[in-house]
Amino acid sequence: MIINFWGNLKELLRPPFRGQQRVAYELTRQASVKDIIEALGVPHTEVGRLVVAGREISFAAPGADDDTLDVYPLSPPVDVTTPTLLRPEPLPGITFAVDMNVGKLATLLRMAGFDTLYRNDISDPDLVAVAVREKRILLSKDTDLLKRKGVAFGYLVREIHPEKQLAEIVHLFGIREQFKPLSRCLRCNALLLPVEKRQILDRLEPLTQKYYQLFQRCPCCDRIYWPGTHRDTMLLMLTRCGT
Ligand SMILES: [Zn+2]
Structure with missing residues (x-):
């Protein structure tokens, strides 16, 4: 043949x-x-x-x-939500499961607002099982992982640099318009919730208390987020990755 x-x-x-x-x-x-x-x-x-x-x-x-x-x-933009001959059972939406070998990409995807499962203590079979069960796109640099039974949606990340990896994924799946920056906890993936400043006042540094009014809290790890100095850097990076 x-x-x-x-x-x-x-x-x-x-x-x-x-x-x-x-x-x-x-x-x-x-x-x-x-x-x-x-x-x-x-x-x-x-x-x-x-x-x-x-x-x-x-x-x-x-x-x-x-x-x-x-x-x-694959020909960008890949629409995982529409059935095709090769993948007749589409995904309900864009969510990811990220392998340890592209761990920084997981943080950047969360920064962009995408539901991204990442754990650094998970075995290959468990990662595949959870990706399949939760209908997530599996991202990895390991070709053998992507060949495992049950994997239908995945992608072999080619780029080395995390920012370029994010750009690679955004381009492949055509998801620039789905960015929701600063909506998700970078540490545990949960959606952030607004919190009143007076409720967390004692946890803020004096300058943060003085200059910021809007705060969000992670319902899982209790970390507080606000549009601080990293915000502009993050938004700039996300803009670069999306173009
Ligand atoms: Zn959290």
């Missing part, structure tokens, strides 16, 4: 195929195209379209010796 990997997918192929667009694959057993693609190194989460003889096929289609399969990458 001949398989063409388009766009950046060829960089994910395992050696000795890495970088090749065209791979001649010898079928030794009956296998779905999903299994074949993943055996060659490409997590199915990175695939946007599969085409044989001008027709789109699903991941479950069996590989056939005489076929030429074209494998196309």
Whole structure:
């Protein structure tokens, strides 16, 4: 079977195929195209379209010796809320589960207001299980994690720098318009609630007491947020990432 990997997918192929667009694959057993693609190194989460003889096929289609399969990458903006042939059960919305290897990205996603599950003490199977159960998009730098059974929506983060990773995700899913900056606790992901200044006065530094009137509180960890000096830096960074 001949398989063409388009766009950046060829960089994910395992050696000795890495970088090749065209791979001649010898079928030794009956296998779905999903299994074949993943055996060659490409997590199915990175695939946007599969085409044989001008027709789109699903991941479950069996590989056939005489076929030429074209494998196309995800094409931004990816709408996870609409059913497709490859992913017939869409997600109800944009929420994320973030692997430890991109932990700073989790903070930036929360900063932008996205519901983002992140724990630094969770095993790979548990992370996958919670992502699937809570219908979250799994973000990772680990190709093996994204190949785990049950994962339907995920993405292999390519960028190294956290701000660029955020820009990568925002661009891929087309979610710039969904930013709600400073609405979520950076530490525990909960939505912040307004709190009256007089209720927390004794917890504020004198200058904060003097210059700020609007405060929010995390209902989980009780941390207090206000539009302090970091706000402009954060908003500037989010603006950069969204363009
Ligand atoms: Zn909190």
